[in-house]
Amino acid sequence: MNMMEPLESRRLLSAVVAAATTTSPSPGNAPPAQELYQDPFIQVSYQGKILSRDAVLGFGSFAQNGESITKTISLYYTQGNPQLPNHETDGSVLTIKSNQAKDIASLQSGSVDQGGADLIKQFASEGITLSKNALVVTEATGSEWLVKNGNQYYLIDVVDGNLAVTRYHFVVDPKGTGAKGNAPSISALIASLDTNTNTDTNIKVTTTLRQAFAAYGVSLKKHATIQVENVGSFWYVSSGLLVYSVAYSSTGVLAVSIAGGNTSGVFPPLIPQNVTNNPAGFSASIPVVNSDHVHATFTITFDPADVKPGKSAGNIIFFVNDGSNDVVAVNVSATVLPIAAVKVSRIDIGRLPKPNNPSSSTNVLPKNGLAHVQLSNTGSLMETGSVQVDLYASTTDSANTADATFLGTGEAALEIKSDRNKAVKVHFVYSQVTQAGQYYIFAVATGPSLIAISGATYISPITETISPPEINLSGVATSSPSFLTHSTTQIAVPILNSGNITAHGIVDVSIYTLPPSSEPGASSSPSLLGSYELEYDIKRQRQAIRTIRIGTPVDAGWEILAEITAVHVPADVIDASTLPDTFAVR
Numbered sequence: 001m002n003m004m005e006p007l008e009s010r011r012l013l014s015a016v017v018a019a020a021t022t023t024s025p026s027p028g029n030a031p032p033a034q035e036l037y038q039d040p041f042i043q044v045s046y047q048g049k050i051l052s053r054d055a056v057l058g059f060g061s062f063a064q065n066g067e068s069i070t071k072t073i074s075l076y077y078t079q080g081n082p083q084l085p086n087h088e089t090d091g092s093v094l095t096i097k098s099n100q101a102k103d104i105a106s107l108q109s110g111s112v113d114q115g116g117a118d119l120i121k122q123f124a125s126e127g128i129t130l131s132k133n134a135l136v137v138t139e140a141t142g143s144e145w146l147v148k149n150g151n152q153y154y155l156i157d158v159v160d161g162n163l164a165v166t167r168y169h170f171v172v173d174p175k176g177t178g179a180k181g182n183a184p185s186i187s188a189l190i191a192s193l194d195t196n197t198n199t200d201t202n203i204k205v206t207t208t209l210r211q212a213f214a215a216y217g218v219s220l221k222k223h224a225t226i227q228v229e230n231v232g233s234f235w236y237v238s239s240g241l242l243v244y245s246v247a248y249s250s251t252g253v254l255a256v257s258i259a260g261g262n263t264s265g266v267f268p269p270l271i272p273q274n275v276t277n278n279p280a281g282f283s284a285s286i287p288v289v290n291s292d293h294v295h296a297t298f299t300i301t302f303d304p305a306d307v308k309p310g311k312s313a314g315n316i317i318f319f320v321n322d323g324s325n326d327v328v329a330v331n332v333s334a335t336v337l338p339i340a341a342v343k344v345s346r347i348d349i350g351r352l353p354k355p356n357n358p359s360s361s362t363n364v365l366p367k368n369g370l371a372h373v374q375l376s377n378t379g380s381l382m383e384t385g386s387v388q389v390d391l392y393a394s395t396t397d398s399a400n401t402a403d404a405t406f407l408g409t410g411e412a413a414l415e416i417k418s419d420r421n422k423a424v425k426v427h428f429v430y431s432q433v434t435q436a437g438q439y440y441i442f443a444v445a446t447g448p449s450l451i452a453i454s455g456a457t458y459i460s461p462i463t464e465t466i467s468p469p470e471i472n473l474s475g476v477a478t479s480s481p482s483f484l485t486h487s488t489t490q491i492a493v494p495i496l497n498s499g500n501i502t503a504h505g506i507v508d509v510s511i512y513t514l515p516p517s518s519e520p521g522a523s524s525s526p527s528l529l530g531s532y533e534l535e536y537d538i539k540r541q542r543q544a545i546r547t548i549r550i551g552t553p554v555d556a557g558w559e560i561l562a563e564i565t566a567v568h569v570p571a572d573v574i575d576a577s578t579l580p581d582t583f584a585v586r
Contacts, residue, residue, distance in 0.1 A: 044330055045074045051330070056313070059302045059334035068303035073330065075287055075296040075318075091257070093154065094126050096163035103163060107145040107156060110136045123165075128152075137177050140251040146171055148178050151217075155255060169244065170216035172254040183215040184208045186254055193226055193235045193246060203228075205237065213237075216256075218244075279314035281307040282332055287318070300332060307336045342383050342416060344445045346374035347391075373424045373443050377416040387414040387424060387447040393439040393466065401444065405434075414447060439466045470574035471499035473507060473536070473567050475583035476543055489550040491585055493562045497538040499576060507534050508566040511548060514559040526561055529554075560586040 044051045051057065059069055096103060099118050106117035113120055113132040123130035128149075135148040139155075147154040153171045157164045176183045184192075189212050196203040205224040213220050224239040237244040245257045287298035300316055313333035348371070373389045388411050394404035412424040476494035491511060497503045512526035534546040554560060563582040569575045 043075070044328060046071065054331070056331045056333050057300070059332060061335040061337055062302070062304040063337050066304050068301055068305070070299050070301040072297055072299050075298065075328070091167060093128065093165040093167050094122060095159075096122050096165065100158075100161065100163055104142065104158070107136055107147075108138060108142065110138070112136060112147065135177065137173060137175060139173055139253055144249075144251045144253075146173055146177055146253065153178065155253070166255075168255045168257050170218070170256050172212060172216070172256070174252055176215075179215040180217070181215050184212050186248075186252060189254060190232060190248060194228065194231055195226070197228060197231045205239075209237070213256075218256075279312045279316075279332060279334075281312050281334065281336070282314075282316060284316050284318075284330075300330065302332070302334045304334070304336045309336050311335050342375055342377050342379070342387075342414075342445075342447065344373060344389075344443055345376040345421065346372075347441060347443045348372040348374075370425060371410070371443070373445065374421055375414065375416060375424060375445065376421045377418055379418060382415070382417050383447075384415045385413075385447055387412055387445055389424065390444045390446075392442050392444070394442060395437055395439060397440050399440075399442045399444075404442070405439075407441075434468050436466065436468065468574050469499075469501045469572070470576045471497055471501065471503035471540075471567070471569060472576040473497055473499075473503060473538075473564060474577065474581050475562055475564055475585075477583040478585055489552065489554045489560075491548045491550065491560055491562070492545050493534070493548055493585055494543055494545045495534075495536060495538065495564070496543040497536075497540055500540050501573070502540060503536055503538045503569075505536060505570070506568040507536050507564055508532075508568075509534055509546075509548070510563045510565055511550060512561040512563065513554055514561060516557045516559075526559075531565070559584060 046057055057071070057073075059071070062069075096119075099116070102116045103119050103122075106112060106114040106119065109115075111117075111132075112130060112134050120130045120132060130147075130149055134150075137146040137148075138144075139146050143158045145156045147156060153168045155166050155168065155171060157166075170178065172179070172183065172186060172189065174186060188208055192206040192208040192212075195206060203226050205220055205226055209226070210220050210224075220237070221239040224237060227236040227238065229235060233248045235246045237246060242258060247255045247257075249255070281302050281304055283301050283303070285299045285301075287296040302312075311333065312335075313331075315329040315331055318328040318330075371389070371391055375387065377383050388409060390401075390409045391407040392399075392401060392404035393407055394400070396403070414422070414424070416422045474496050476496050478492070478494055493509060495507065508531065510531045511529045513529055514526040517524075529550055529552065532548050534548070536544065536546065538544045561582055562585045563580050564577070565580050567575050567577050567579065
């Protein structure tokens with residue numbers, strides 16, 4: 001700003017203020033302004049609803065080891081020129097072009113209503129009620145007067161033979177008109193305003209300037225700043241979202257106006273301020289201001305992991321980082337519940353099948369099994385959710401899954417009240433134990449709130465003797481006569497299953513004949529009559545007879561031999577048969 005006469009500076013300022021305050025600013029997406037929190041020009045909302053000063057933003061209840069939750073909060077700045085209570089727009093009010101002589105005479109006498117003056121009527125034409133008891137102080141004889149009309153300050157100047165009336169927020173004159181208490185002198189104020197004469201740098205408001213503003217009912221923010229426009233004559237004082245102009249005239253007065261809202265640049269974001277009452281478990285992000293300069297968003301997160309059971313409540317505190325001491329408090333609350341202590345307390349995999357042969361102590365797990373896993377809730381809360389149970393067989397009681405044989409897994413719904421048990425039925429398809437021996441059966445349960453491995457693992461107190469599923473087919477020698485016809489021979493072939501499961505499949509059998517040794521020229525080697533595939537379905541430790549019909553009659557004196565050459569078994573079954581196995585069937 002170029003240097004100019006003080007009155008011209010005041011006129012220009014008045015025009016700027018009048019233009020700024022008569023144009024309605026675009027509200028953007030900000031909600032209607034309301035006096036919420038400590039700063040009436042900042043509002044906080046959640047999900048479109050404005051939070052009042054005493055509103056609590058509840059985050060709900062959490063298990064102590066539960067997941068964190070984040071909520072997005074909106075913060076709004078009111079835009080334009082914030083109006084103070086009982087404060088009207090600063091700036092030019094009117095120009096009086098008639099009856100000036102009588103008005104000047106009345107003002108010079110210290111009154112607005114003497115000798116035919118019509119100041120009251122002129123003010124009324126602009127909608128302003130001017131009291132006939134308004135205080136009038138002559139600042140410059142015959143050219144400038146200060147009129148204090150209640151809480152309103154007006155300077156009336158003679159300009160080109162007319163009377164120019166301008167309203168100000170307050171006016172500091174040598175007499176301290178309207179000031180409460182001892183206001184600093186004007187020379188002290190100018191020195192305070194010119195502490196730093198660099199017009200490109202903002203400086204902090206001094207104590208002297210604070211005292212002066214306070215004497216006229218204005219409390220400057222903690223970090224209010226001064227911008228020097230013209231050294232010794234014109235300054236801007238920024239306090240929060242308000243900007244005050246201060247102009248000094250040759251008549252020796254300082255005229256202070258509200259120049260408008262702090263719209264000189266991007267509104268400053270709010271930065272979280274950690275304070276002693278910041279509630280445990282809560283944290284807030286640095287708000288991000290949108291391009292409209294009036295809307296900011298930030299997140300508040302609650303993490304129950306490090307919070308003791310109970311209620312955590314208090315204020316998340318923010319301050320405006322432009323130097324204002326305005327505080328925005330978001331009242332938050334959450335409840336942390338104790339961890340539910342669910343553990344596996346028992347496993348019942350049912351009775352294993354016993355061998356028919358009493359001399360055998362080998363059991364085998366069935367292909368399909370049903371485990372009853374009992375879970376106990378030793379905590380103080382009901383536990384709901386899903387649980388997964390993995391079943392293992394181990395040769396030791398260490399429950400080391402790395403050294404154990406995995407048998408199967410299953411899932412089930414879980415709902416256990418405090419100090420209660422629940423038997424969870426879990427169906428399994430067992431994988432195979434590959435080596436016979438004594439095994440402990442243990443289960444490992446996992447779920448959303450299961451306690452440590454010591455409680456989620458249960459080992460059976462006794463062992464089971466388990467071998468892998470196997471079949472063992474062998475022929476049973478017999479001297480039973482075969483059935484002969486004139487063209488065929490029917491042969492019974494008995495087969496024994498010495499395994500531990502029922503044998504199903506196909507067995508390859510070859511049939512040989514051997515003539516009597518007394519027959520002249522008899523060969524000592526058997527002759528092959530044919531090879532056959534026989535279906536078998538033989539329970540463990542049982543035998544079954546399969547019949548083969550040969551298309552050639554075999555003399556009654558000849559010996560008939562059967563030989564098992566191959567056994568076809570499923571991929572998950574072990575074949576323990578010793579092959580080839582030759583045996584006499586006649």
